[in-house]
Amino acid sequence: MKRYGSVEAGGTKFVCAVSDENLTIIERVSFPTTTPEETMEQVIAFFSRYENSLASIGTGSFGPIDINKESxxxxxxxxTPKLAWQHYDLLGTMKNHFNIPIAFTTDVNAACYGEYRLGSAKGKSNVVYYTVGTGIGGGAIQKDQFIEGFSHPEMGHMLVKPHSKDNFKGKCPFHNNCLEGMASGPAIEERLGQTGDRLSEEDPFWETEALYLAQCIYQTTLMLSPNVIILGGGVMHQSHLIEKVRDLFEELMNGYVTYPAIEEYIVLPxxxxxxxxxGCLTLAKELTNH
Incomplete structure (x- = not known):
């Protein structure tokens, strides 16, 4: 029986899983992202138990990462701002231990692919996925291909116009008022002194958060004309937020372009x-089916 592996290499934690041929998860483990030596030792130990049946592994990593196969x-x-992981050969470390095909992409591309094949974007030809959490990242697929060039997109660092009542200077060390610097989980916490999940739904801050996400969707719409834009990540666990984002996006767009019905256009995963x-398991399975 073939098994497929998944590595979600996140900045906060690594999640590893093994599935059967139908992508039903057999086992999943999670551990904190510490040093590369410690963390990768746990990854390798987990997959070593399945070595005889493991056909391939899909890896989605925090970045920036080098996805150019000629490089x-x-x-x-x-x-990466995570100093211990700067210039770390993640794929090479995996390949030193497992002589099987290994797909390698960004963590947000992997989530985008999962939704494209099995979730909110199934059957659509053009999809964009944003994760709004510890950081903000975006992945895009057009006609079965990830949109990428010299590197992968870094959509989470698009600049946004600060809300008139928001005097926060931004948390990103590279660009003060980029989307991640203004709207990520740590930006919310630094600005307000508490995490977003402790705020009430009525807190006026959510209007500010929704405006930044609406600006992101406005720009994405005009640049890529996707069939659907998916907003995932921990900050989007606030179920009331998506409605605010939809309303503010429609205000910003002001009827300029026609897009799909709003409830089907801006969606949760x-x-x-x-x-x-x-997404990682699907990428792994497709590696062995081509």
């Missing part, structure tokens, strides 16, 4: 927090 540093995590794992 000498293909498979590396590159200029159907796979929830499983999007990344199922």
């Amino acid at each position: 000498p540093t293909y498979g590396y995590i590159t200029s 159907k796979l929830g927090d499983n999007a990344g794992t199922l």
Whole structure:
């Protein structure tokens, strides 16, 4: 019986899973992202138990990462703020231990792929997925291909116009008022002194948060004209937020372009927090089926 592996390499934790041929998860484990030596030792130990049946592994990693197969540093995590992981050969470390096909992409691309194949974007040809959590990242697929060029998109660092009542200077060390610097989980906590999940639904801050996400969707719509935009990640667990984002997006767009019905255009992930794992497993399975 063939098994497929998934590695969601997150900045806060690694989630590893093994599935059967139908992508039913047999076992899943999670551990904190510490040093590469400690963390990768746990990854390798987990998959070693399945070595005889493991056909392939899909990996979605926090970034930036080098996805250019011609590059000498293909498979590396590159200029991450996590110092211990800078210029770390994640893919090479896996390949040293497992002589099987291994797919390698960003964590948000993996989640995007999961939703594209199995979730909210199933049957659509053009999809964009944003994760709004510890950081903000975006992945896009057009006609079965990830949209990428010299590297993968870094959509979470698009600049946003600050809300008139928001004097927060931003948390990103590179660009003060980028989307991640203004609207990620840590930006909310630094600005308000508490995490978003402790705020009431009526808190006026949610209008500010929704405005930044609406600006993101406005820009994405005009640049890529996707069939659907999915908003995932921990911050989007606030179920009231998506309605505010839809309303403010429609105000910003002001009827300029026609897009799908708003409830089908700006959506939450159907796979929830499983999007990344199922995306990695699907990528792994497709590696062995081509």
